[in-house]
Amino acid sequence: VGFLGVAQSDVDFPALEILTELLVNGESSRLYRRLVIEEALALDISGYLAPFSERGLVEFSIVMRSGVEAEDLLRVFQQELDLLANEELSCEELEKAKNSLELSWLISLKTSEGLAEALGHYESNFEDFSLVFQVKDAWEKVEAKQCRQLAGNIFNLSRRVVVMTG
Numbered sequence: 001v002g003f004l005g006v007a008q009s010d011v012d013f014p015a016l017e018i019l020t021e022l023l024v025n026g027e028s029s030r031l032y033r034r035l036v037i038e039e040a041l042a043l044d045i046s047g048y049l050a051p052f053s054e055r056g057l058v059e060f061s062i063v064m065r066s067g068v069e070a071e072d073l074l075r076v077f078q079q080e081l082d083l084l085a086n087e088e089l090s091c092e093e094l095e096k097a098k099n100s101l102e103l104s105w106l107i108s109l110k111t112s113e114g115l116a117e118a119l120g121h122y123e124s125n126f127e128d129f130s131l132v133f134q135v136k137d138a139w140e141k142v143e144a145k146q147c148r149q150l151a152g153n154i155f156n157l158s159r160r161v162v163v164m165t166g
Contacts, residue, residue, distance in 0.1 A: 001060040001077065002161045003154050008051045009126065014138040015146045016154065019084065020049045020058060022097040031060070034080050041065060041073045053125040058154060070164060078157055085152035089144040098139050105135055 006012050023031045024047035035042040043063040050056030064073055108114045109132075123129040 001062065001074070002057040002163075003156075003159055005049060005056050005058045005154060007053060007055050009053060010055075012146070012150050013051075014135075015142045015150050016058065017049055017101060018094065018097045018139065018142055019147055019151055019154075020047050021101050022089070022093055023047060023080075023084075024060065025097075025100055030080055030084075031077065035062065035073065035076060039076055041068050041076060051121070070162075074162065078155075078160070081151065081155040085148060085155065087148070089147050091144070094142070094144050094147070098142070101139055102136055 005016055021029075023029055024045055026032065027037070031045050031047075035045055041064065043065055045060060045062045047061070048059045050059070060077075062073065062077070064070065109118060118132045119129040122131040
């Protein structure tokens, strides 16, 4: 399942990173909890936000349980996304996502290879390697209202693309 995202240079990119994080990172994430644990429609779900200089996709990969109808799974999936557009995030959920992103970012910079990858990414895409050190500050500035508005724009049903494989 895919939705057209925003470019990494867009002011909304940090908020979209936070939304993706709270939707799919870990067993307590919104989509994992709803689709895998509560509704038992899926075996697993993961997501990815492409960090490109141009607009990319917010991608979700879902492994459906045997016997589940795709339409049922997609209906519940979209309901959960719609909640983000219609309800304000709690401070706790927002902070949890920010903290999780920060931890992953710090771990990625721990090795010389990870740091070189990050510096090279920002230098080659934005001609400014120092931007790698501004990522955490960008996340900190994101507010719940921005996430709600962005979720309504990005995760709109009319903008959804679904590809199913056997």
